[in-house]
Amino acid sequence: MRITAKQVAQKAGVSLATVSRVINHSGYVEATVRTRIEAVMHELGYVPNRTAKNLATGRTKTVGLIITSLQSPFFVRATEGIQDVLEDKGYHLLLCNTKFDTQIELEDLQLLREGLLDGIITTAGSQTRAVMLELARQNYPIVFINRLFDELKGEANRTSYVLADLVYSGRTVANYLLQLGHRHIGLVCGSHNSTANQLRLKGLRQGLQDAGLSLASELMRSVLYPNETGRNTSASIGPWAYSETLELLQAHPEITALLVFYHPMLPGVLQALRDAGRKVPETLSLVGFDDFPLAPYLDPPLTVMTQPVYEMGRAAARLLVQKIEDETNQVAEPLVLRPELIIRRSCAPVEVSRWQILAK
Amino acid sequence: MRITAKQVAQKAGVSLATVSRVINHSGYVEATVRTRIEAVMHELGYVPNRTAKNLATGRTKTVGLIITSLQSPFFVRATEGIQDVLEDKGYHLLLCNTKFDTQIELEDLQLLREGLLDGIITTAGSQTRAVMLELARQNYPIVFINRLFDELKGEANRTSYVLADLVYSGRTVANYLLQLGHRHIGLVCGSHNSTANQLRLKGLRQGLQDAGLSLASELMRSVLYPNETGRNTSASIGPWAYSETLELLQAHPEITALLVFYHPMLPGVLQALRDAGRKVPETLSLVGFDDFPLAPYLDPPLTVMTQPVYEMGRAAARLLVQKIEDETNQVAEPLVLRPELIIRRSCAPVEVSRWQILAK
DNA sequence: TGATATTGTGTAACCGCTTACATATTTTTA
DNA sequence: TAAAAATATGTAAGCGGTTACACAATATCA
Numbered sequence: 001m002r003i004t005a006k007q008v009a010q011k012a013g014v015s016l017a018t019v020s021r022v023i024n025h026s027g028y029v030e031a032t033v034r035t036r037i038e039a040v041m042h043e044l045g046y047v048p049n050r051t052a053k054n055l056a057t058g059r060t061k062t063v064g065l066i067i068t069s070l071q072s073p074f075f076v077r078a079t080e081g082i083q084d085v086l087e088d089k090g091y092h093l094l095l096c097n098t099k100f101d102t103q104i105e106l107e108d109l110q111l112l113r114e115g116l117l118d119g120i121i122t123t124a125g126s127q128t129r130a131v132m133l134e135l136a137r138q139n140y141p142i143v144f145i146n147r148l149f150d151e152l153k154g155e156a157n158r159t160s161y162v163l164a165d166l167v168y169s170g171r172t173v174a175n176y177l178l179q180l181g182h183r184h185i186g187l188v189c190g191s192h193n194s195t196a197n198q199l200r201l202k203g204l205r206q207g208l209q210d211a212g213l214s215l216a217s218e219l220m221r222s223v224l225y226p227n228e229t230g231r232n233t234s235a236s237i238g239p240w241a242y243s244e245t246l247e248l249l250q251a252h253p254e255i256t257a258l259l260v261f262y263h264p265m266l267p268g269v270l271q272a273l274r275d276a277g278r279k280v281p282e283t284l285s286l287v288g289f290d291d292f293p294l295a296p297y298l299d300p301p302l303t304v305m306t307q308p309v310y311e312m313g314r315a316a317a318r319l320l321v322q323k324i325e326d327e328t329n330q331v332a333e334p335l336v337l338r339p340e341l342i343i344r345r346s347c348a349p350v351e352v353s354r355w356q357i358l359a360k
Numbered sequence: 361m362r363i364t365a366k367q368v369a370q371k372a373g374v375s376l377a378t379v380s381r382v383i384n385h386s387g388y389v390e391a392t393v394r395t396r397i398e399a400v401m402h403e404l405g406y407v408p409n410r411t412a413k414n415l416a417t418g419r420t421k422t423v424g425l426i427i428t429s430l431q432s433p434f435f436v437r438a439t440e441g442i443q444d445v446l447e448d449k450g451y452h453l454l455l456c457n458t459k460f461d462t463q464i465e466l467e468d469l470q471l472l473r474e475g476l477l478d479g480i481i482t483t484a485g486s487q488t489r490a491v492m493l494e495l496a497r498q499n500y501p502i503v504f505i506n507r508l509f510d511e512l513k514g515e516a517n518r519t520s521y522v523l524a525d526l527v528y529s530g531r532t533v534a535n536y537l538l539q540l541g542h543r544h545i546g547l548v549c550g551s552h553n554s555t556a557n558q559l560r561l562k563g564l565r566q567g568l569q570d571a572g573l574s575l576a577s578e579l580m581r582s583v584l585y586p587n588e589t590g591r592n593t594s595a596s597i598g599p600w601a602y603s604e605t606l607e608l609l610q611a612h613p614e615i616t617a618l619l620v621f622y623h624p625m626l627p628g629v630l631q632a633l634r635d636a637g638r639k640v641p642e643t644l645s646l647v648g649f650d651d652f653p654l655a656p657y658l659d660p661p662l663t664v665m666t667q668p669v670y671e672m673g674r675a676a677a678r679l680l681v682q683k684i685e686d687e688t689n690q691v692a693e694p695l696v697l698r699p700e701l702i703i704r705r706s707c708a709p710v711e712v713s714r715w716q717i718l719a720k
Numbered sequence: 721t722g723a724t725a726t727t728g729t730g731t732a733a734c735c736g737c738t739t740a741c742a743t744a745t746t747t748t749t750a
Numbered sequence: 751t752a753a754a755a756a757t758a759t760g761t762a763a764g765c766g767g768t769t770a771c772a773c774a775a776t777a778t779c780a
Contacts, residue, residue, distance in 0.1 A: 002475075002766095004765095004766060004767080005766070005767065006766075006767090014729075014730085015729065015730045015731075016730090016731095016766095016767080016768095017729070017730060017731080017732095017768080017769075018728085018729060018730075019767095020767070020768060020769080021728095021729090023767090024768080026768090026769090027727095027728085027729090027769090028726085028727050028728050028729080029727095029728070029729085030727085030728060030729090033728085033729085047470070047473040047474055048474065048766085048767075049415075049474060049475045049765085049766050049767065050471070050474040050475055050476040051411060051414045051415045051420060051475050051476065051765085051766080051767090052415055052475075052735090052765070052766035052767035052768090053766080053767055053768075054411045054414075054415075054735095054767090055409075055411045055412055055414075055415045055735050055736070055737090055765085055766080055767075055768090056734080056735055056766080056767045056768040056769080057735085057767085057768065057769095058735070060411060062454070070436045070439055070440055071436070071653070076430045076431070076436065079430060079455075079457075080430055080457070083455070083457050087464065092454055092456075092471075092476075093454065093455050094422070094452055094453065094454055094455070095439075095443070095453050095454070095455040096452075097439075097440070097443050104447065110407070111410070111452075113407040114407055114408060114409060114410040115409045115410055115411050115412075115736095116410040116411065116452075236653070238653065264653070266653075266654060266657075267653040267654055267656070267657060270654075270656075270657045271656075271657075293431070293596070293598065293624070293626070293627040294626060294627055294630075294654060294658065296627070296631075297626075297627060297630045297631075297658055297659060298654065298657055298658060298659065299657060299658065299659035299660070299661075300659070301659075362736095364735095364736055364737085365736070365737065366736075366737090374759075374760085375759065375760045375761075376736090376737080376738095376760090376761095377738080377739075377759070377760060377761080377762095378758085378759060378760075379737095380737065380738060380739080381758095381759090383737090384738080386738090386739090387739090387757095387758085387759090388756085388757050388758050388759080389757095389758070389759085390757085390758060390759085393758085393759085408736085408737075409735085409736050409737070411735085411736080411737090412735070412736035412737040412738090412765090413736080413737055413738075414737090414765095415735085415736080415737075415738090415765050415766070415767085416736080416737045416738040416739080416764080416765055417737085417738065417739095417765085418765070475766095
């Protein structure tokens with residue numbers, strides 16, 4: 001049924017090797033022979049078998065992208081950047097969505113060992129640190145986005161890092177809110193296990209400390225992801241975000257500014273604010289993380305701390321392909337990009353908030 | 361370096377075949393032997409090679425998902441549904457983002473022939489009709505989402521269809537707006553090439569005709585996607601949507617209701633409305649297609665026509681896996697799911713609009 | 721014009737696993 | 751208890767390409 005290169009070779013009266021050469025444009029092939037073989041391939045409708053090629057070459061031209069959710073514009077935009085580069089370099093993308101399930105993540109990582117993937121780009125890995133380190137040390141090509149492994153520092157291998165300066169992110173937001181007069185800053189973050197959140201938190205702390213303040217840990221809520229308690233399907237994180245936010249605001253009415261570290265929590269948070277009777281920004285200032293196309297059209301337009309996500313995706317893909325194609329081990333120099341605060345209308349000076357509250 | 365099954369066999373003192381049997385839990389293996397082999401595998405850190413297995417079995421346990429963009433919640437949510445099922449069935453997902461580029465789509469389809477993919481789920485295919493038909497007739501497993509091929513009707517092959525009743529969508533929206541008193545309904549749709557849009561349009565026309573009206577084609581704008589004019593990267597469709605909307609509103613100030621068929625155009629449309637000084641819903645009623653988590657928090661909360669996207673994704677994946685694993689050809693019976701109108705606050709009776717306009 | 725380099729092609733050994741078939745042993749059944 | 755069935759394992763032929771190596775034919779050069 002399926003036409004093989006062997007059949008092409010026979011029909012064209014040449015050897016299998018020659019056919020392979022014309023397929024891959026490798027080695028020497030006489031022009032007339034090449035033409036003849038190409039004609040036969042066309043006539044027979046020959047299509048080379050990718051799997052066979054993969055086995056013979058030991059490469060699949062496929063890379064895995066491990067993300068924890070598709071619900072965040074961060075992942076979507078990063079994926080676009082990655083794919084634009086991969087497409088250019090002739091690679092394919094296997095999308096692995098862990099949904100915060102460690103088990104799934106481990107299975108996905110295993111694909112590297114199984115030879116199905118030439119490399120991996122990952123934004124996950126909080127729960128799989130050990131395995132990650134092992135893979136890195138076995139010189140599998142890996143690019144980490146917003147994730148750093150200090151343990152690997154100085155070791156030559158085939159990993160790379162692409163990061164936004166998330167500490168700067170946290171610090172900048174802290175400064176901005178401080179400057180608006182806020183002293184009680186609440187925080188709803190995603191998993192506290194996430195490196196990204198830890199870095200942002202670190203920056204936030206720094207910013208507050210510089211002003212002689214400290215972050216009250218009781219003003220901070222982390223939301224357990226649906227799957228951190230077991231395997232699950234793509235459930236919404238909304239309800240969690242909603243109830244945590246509501247509780248936080250009820251327990252701490254002194255909060256005048258709220259940070260939302262993880263985008264998929266936004267709907268839940270916004271609903272909680274409505275139900276708690278907190279108007280943004282009059283009664284509460286709100287800052288999101290990661291920009292998205294509709295942010296300017298929310299009620300109110302949302303002020304966000306962004307990262308150059310698309311570029312980060314591109315960089316990650318570029319680095320990964322480079323690591324895949326250049327087998328030498330190197331000491332990775334993290335590529336750090338700068339986040340940016342986009343001020344819209346969800347934050348107001350604290351005086352206004354006070355006034356509003358009193359006026360009630 | 362890499363451990364092969366052969367080495368495991370040697371070390372365990374059995375044949376390669378037996379090792380294969382324990383790996384795949386196939387055939388008969390004596391319990392003690394199985395244990396011994398497993399011990400050796402573990403000791404050697406053996407990991408089976410996926411590519412070799414793929415070649416030997418002629419299957420890759422990988423399916424391709426062809427989408428045109430990641431910017432739409434439709435694709436994101438569908439992808440989640442698909443992946444939840446695939447994960448369950450032990451399949452992987454190769455994500456193919458065509459960005460409306462026919463060339464890319466053709467290359468992605470080719471992966472089916474190249475044996476890299478066991479099957480394909482696609483939401484695209486407007487420009488690749490001929491190739492699609494060919495693949496379908498060659499009995500490659502394919503599931504179409506929101507896409508129907510009349511040419512294939514009654515033919516037995518390995519395709520399936522999952523659709524939302526988009527004609528109903530269009531009709532329902534028409535009825536709703538008509539009932540609110542709107543008579544001049546504008547339309548900003550994505551590519552007119554998309555089957556989905558054509559169906560919605562058909563429904564819209566039906567709804568209007570039932571009321572003795574007809575759709576004025578000059579009130580309709582389709583937006584050329586960035587890539588319908590050549591290969592491109594993941595550029596935003598925003599600017600196109602913006603300028604088309606602005607022009608439409610300027611040319612036809614009589615429009616009192618506007619439909620947005622393609623979600624990624626929303627930001628551009630909303631900006632245009634602002635710039636045109638049209639308040640929603642006072643001065644213009646707005647209906648979006650496809651729901652998304654932040655829709656209730658837009659300004660104003662957006663009324664949308666939805667499809668059960670996640671379920672459609674799940675259904676598509678289930679059907680595809682079924683087609684892959686059951687080689688018999690069948691006549692496909694389209695699975696049609698029902699859309700739903702979610703009324704929020706972006707539509708108002710036309711009297712109000714008139715009043716507002718006059719009041720100016 | 722003979723030595724050397726370049727070009728062109730075939731042979732055959734992989735890549736690492738699956739599986740049809742053959743064979744041997746044990747269990748079941750009549 | 752002999753025949754049939756079930757269990758257990760090995761042999762070897764694929765799966766469909768790539769590529770090292772050998773060798774032949776031309777082209778290049780001093």
